[in-house]
Amino acid sequence: MAAMDDLTREGLAAALAFQSNAGVDLALDDAPHDRFAEFARPEPARPQPRAAFPAPTNGEPPTHVAPAPVSKAPARAPNAALAADIAAVAASAQAQAAQARDFEDLRARLEAFDGCALKNTATQLVFEDGARGAQVMFVGEAPGAEEDREGRPFVGRAGQLLDRMLASIGLDRSLVYIANIVPWRPPGNRTPTPQEAVACLPFIKRQIELCAPEILICLGAPSMQALLPVKDGILKSRGKWLQVPIGAREVPAMAMLHPAYLLRQPLQKRLAWRDLRALKRVLDGERPRMHDAP
Numbered sequence: 602m603a604a605m606d607d608l609t610r611e612g613l614a615a616a617l618a619f620q621s622n623a624g625v626d627l628a629l630d631d632a633p634h635d636r637f638a639e640f641a642r643p644e645p646a647r648p649q650p651r652a653a654f655p656a657p658t659n660g661e662p663p664t665h666v667a668p669a670p671v672s673k674a675p676a677r678a679p680n681a682a683l684a685a686d687i688a689a690v691a692a693s694a695q696a697q698a699a700q701a702r703d704f705e706d707l708r709a710r711l712e713a714f715d716g717c718a719l720k721n722t723a724t725q726l727v728f729e730d731g732a733r734g735a736q737v738m739f740v741g742e743a744p745g746a747e748e749d750r751e752g753r754p755f756v757g758r759a760g761q762l763l764d765r766m767l768a769s770i771g772l773d774r775s776l777v778y779i780a781n782i783v784p785w786r787p788p789g790n791r792t793p794t795p796q797e798a799v800a801c802l803p804f805i806k807r808q809i810e811l812c813a814p815e816i817l818i819c820l821g822a823p824s825m826q827a828l829l830p831v832k833d834g835i836l837k838s839r840g841k842w843l844q845v846p847i848g849a850r851e852v853p854a855m856a857m858l859h860p861a862y863l864l865r866q867p868l869q870k871r872l873a874w875r876d877l878r879a880l881k882r883v884l885d886g887e888r889p890r891m892h893d894a895p
């Protein structure tokens with residue numbers, strides 16, 4: 602690949618257009634960093650410990666240095682170190698979220714939380730929209746560019762489709778509560794990494810507890826995988842009612858196809874329509890037919 606310095610004006614414009622089309626819309630540094638390679642790199646050699654009691658030398662240079670004791674404990678593999686870091690962040694998120702007394706307190710704790718690096722690249726926290734305490738809560742994946750600018754979830758094209766989906770069963774944003782698994786925009790709208798999702802999970806779980814909805818709807822696979830006891834993919838699991846614990850209650854929950862996916866695959870709207878009608882029937886008083894968790 603040509604170095605950037607060798608590119609003509611047109612070549613540079615084409616390289617920029619290529620990156621933009623791939624979803625890159627933010628420059629974080631002048632040089633690229635291979636973060637995967639960083640995790641794969643072996644840990645740097647540690648200095649050997651000195652002998653605890655060196656033999657007296659009477660001022661002469663030592664002729665014999667005792668070999669450093671061989672440590673019996675295995676060195677922590679890079680993956681183990683990463684897992685330990687993730688666990689520490691998750692524990693700190695859990696402690697913070699559990700202490701949140703109400704929505705404002707939860708929001709303030711998220712604003713102060715430094716365990717998710719997405720906060721450094723996002724414009725602002727995208728916390729919620731709709732009515733706190735609504736009968737139905739929708740949980741999406743993560744904010745996109747529009748949401749990042751406005752500070753409200755689902756206000757871009759996918760959000761406009763969500764509004765039309767709600768309207769089709771007589772709902773609007775004053776009747777539902779909306780949030781995301783991850784409240785900061787991932788650069789280029791990429792899917793949040795498992796680490797990012799794990800760091801934010803205790804906060805969205807507390808947000809669901811505070812909203813205390815009677816029905817929980819997960820929009821898309823990442824939300825479904827984070828919140829529902831499912832093993833299969835979204836196309837197989839969508840539309841199935843499952844019980845999930847929210848606070849002290851068991852609440853019916855269902856995964857639906859994400860509106861951003863429906864924009865790309867409009868033929869799948871018929872499945873979304875089926876799920877919306879199932880939601881409407883339960884809102885009208887029908888008992889949801891529960892599926893067993895896998």
Ligand code: URA
Pocket residue numbers: 741742743744745748753754755756757759760781861
């Ligand atoms: N997609 C989501 O999952 N959430 C938003 O807020 C916007 C788009």
